[in-house]
Amino acid sequence: MEILIKDCNWIITQDEHRRVLRRASVLVKDGLIADIGRDLSGGDVVVNGEGKVLMPALINTHTHISMSLLRGYAEDLPLDRWLKEKVWPLERKFTERLCYVGALLGCLEMIRTGTACLVDMYYYAGMVAKAVKEAGLRGFIGQGLIDTVSDDRASDENLRRNFLTETYKAIKTIRELNDPKIKPIVAPHAPYTCSDELLMESQTMARRLNALVHIHLAETRREQMMFQRKYGCSVVEYLDKIGFLNGNVLAAHCVWLTRRDIGVLALKGVKVSHCPISNMKLGVGGVSPIPELMESGVLVSLGTDGPASNNTLDMFETMKFAALLQKHNRWDPGAVSVQQVLDMATVNASRSLGLENVVGRIEKGFEADLILLDIRSPNLQPIYSPENLISNIIYAARGLNVDSLLVQGRLLMLEKNFQTLDEEKVYGLVEDALRELGIKSSNNIRHEKNGNYKLTNR
Known part of the structure; x- marks a missing residue:
């Protein structure tokens, strides 16, 4: 299985020299990072990196x-x-x-x-x-x-x-x-x-x-x-x-x-x-x-x-x-x-965790635990240098800016859509669990016929 993450605006490698690459792609093959560079081709799945930052998960x-x-x-x-x-x-x-x-x-x-x-x-x-x-x-x-x-x-x-x-x-x-x-x-x-x-x-x-x-x-x-x-x-x-x-x-x-x-x-x-x-x-x-x-x-x-x-x-x-x-x-x-x-x-x-040669960096041969951040977001603009990019990630980014996540080269989320878990099913299980624990909501929001919402006590 090959995944090509193509034309990322930025790649934060976290390699030994902490290089930050501009306009580059990453090819993932069989769970490993196979290549990093420009003008890469291939991929059974191509993930668009335009307007995004690729970094270690x-x-x-x-x-x-x-x-x-x-x-x-x-x-x-x-x-x-x-x-x-x-x-x-x-x-x-x-x-x-x-x-x-x-x-x-x-x-x-x-x-x-x-x-x-x-x-x-x-x-x-x-x-x-x-x-x-x-x-x-x-x-x-x-x-x-x-x-x-x-x-x-x-x-x-x-x-x-x-x-x-x-x-x-x-x-x-x-x-x-x-x-x-x-x-x-x-x-x-x-x-x-x-x-x-x-x-x-x-x-x-x-x-x-x-x-x-x-x-x-x-x-x-x-x-x-x-x-x-x-x-x-x-x-x-x-x-x-x-x-x-x-x-x-x-x-x-x-x-x-x-x-x-x-x-x-x-x-x-x-x-x-x-x-x-x-x-x-x-x-x-x-x-x-x-x-x-x-x-x-x-x-x-x-x-x-x-x-x-x-x-x-x-x-x-x-x-x-x-x-x-x-x-x-x-x-x-x-x-x-x-x-x-x-x-x-x-x-x-x-x-x-003893994984220093496995994950945590974007390097050839490392397992592909990667995230794409959507930088087309007001809280992450402007970006004008590698230093400014790292600063924005620490001080301005939120988890909800994450667009996609790979673990060992497998897409767990793509373009903010879950790939492995059924979100609504999990929420339903959580509601059942709260009832089993005896945790009850003291308030309930009721939807009125006129389209308004009314807060009621139960």
């Missing part, structure tokens, strides 16, 4: 896509209350089917907004992976692991056994999908919800599976204070003492860090997924020290977090917030550059 390194069903459900609460009073009680009603439906909705949004690859931690991870496969996306999917909900971090053996059982079940399901784009990961939820025994068992499991370890880390000041009171050191230092940290760990958030913590993360090769929007929305009170992390050699990528704490899966929005938050917090407009932010969502993310 984005990579979301931390999310919980099944939480699409909880978008807008629990608002304006601090993280601890948000989890304990709202999210966890409702999640107890979640079934395999509900997680699958929520994941389908999340996949729709990611396709629509230009994300090709995700790292997901949630319940019923096998069903999440099933939805990701149906959508055609690339995924690193893990069952969240929890065995303690008390400040003493004592393991609840029943809880631990149940979560481990679900983890092995999810791994088996993911492997049976027989899709090399979808890989199982090991996902201990957080140091405050996992005992030392479970954390180390997670690492043992990951080594046996040759899998990534994904964890929430240093998200709130409360977490840091808990470890300082109990162990006399920061949560990062504690994880280092027990031997948990290594280059196989992808840590989400990393907001409340000391200089010493940053040094430990750098020394151990831990990767960081920065989630600026959920950190701001949940009021964690701090800002991840991204410039210091990068200066120390820590590989930083970007995550949206879940749709209940963001509330979107739009990585373009996340890129903008990642840039603005650092500038605002540092009183320094040069704290993080637009190129550094674009790297976080592409080449840094691919390196974090």
Whole structure:
């Protein structure tokens, strides 16, 4: 199968030299980028690149896509209350089917907004992976692991056994999908919800599976204070003492860090997924020290977090917030550059996942995870230089500017039309899921015969 993406106005390669090409085409053959240049021919399918920018598809390194069903459900609460009073009680009603439906909705949004690859931690991870496969996306999917909900971090053996059982079940399901784009990961939820025994068992499991370890880390000041009171050191230092940290760990958030913590993360090769929007929305009170992390050699990528704490899966929005938050917090407009932010969502993310020679760049031999952005849009004009183009993508673009998405050379969206998922069918499944969860709308908009709409209470 050949796809020719012809006569693009611009191509952002993200190659080693960060070249931006003008008036060029890309030929995709059997899922790989076969050629890049002008006057290319061929293609079983020809996609018009006129008025568009071709760039690597984005990579979301931390999310919980099944939480699409909880978008807008629990608002304006601090993280601890948000989890304990709202999210966890409702999640107890979640079934395999509900997680699958929520994941389908999340996949729709990611396709629509230009994300090709995700790292997901949630319940019923096998069903999440099933939805990701149906959508055609690339995924690193893990069952969240929890065995303690008390400040003493004592393991609840029943809880631990149940979560481990679900983890092995999810791994088996993911492997049976027989899709090399979808890989199982090991996902201990957080140091405050996992005992030392479970954390180390997670690492043992990951080594046996040759899998990534994904964890929430240093998200709130409360977490840091808990470890300082109990162990006399920061949560990062504690994880280092027990031997948990290594280059196989992808840590989400990393907001409340000391200089010493940053040094430990750098020394151990831990990767960081920065989630600026959920950190701001949940009021964690701090800002991840991204410039210091990068200066120390820590590989930083970007995550949206879940749709209940963001509330979107739009990585373009996340890129903008990642840039603005650092500038605002540092009183320094040069704290993080637009190129550094674009790297976080592409080449840094691919390196974090061991895909640095697979995706994240537009180069011959790389797999064709690509997006076309429609620049015939008022929010993306004018474009007069490569530097201005990158700036517009970070500060002005929105996911809804995405015109087409390819993953491994397969069109998942073409000219804003979904190719793999039935949009209306997914919305119908979501409505059924909300009824099953008992989430009812307090208002209803009724269409009147005179053509007007009337807001009524039910």
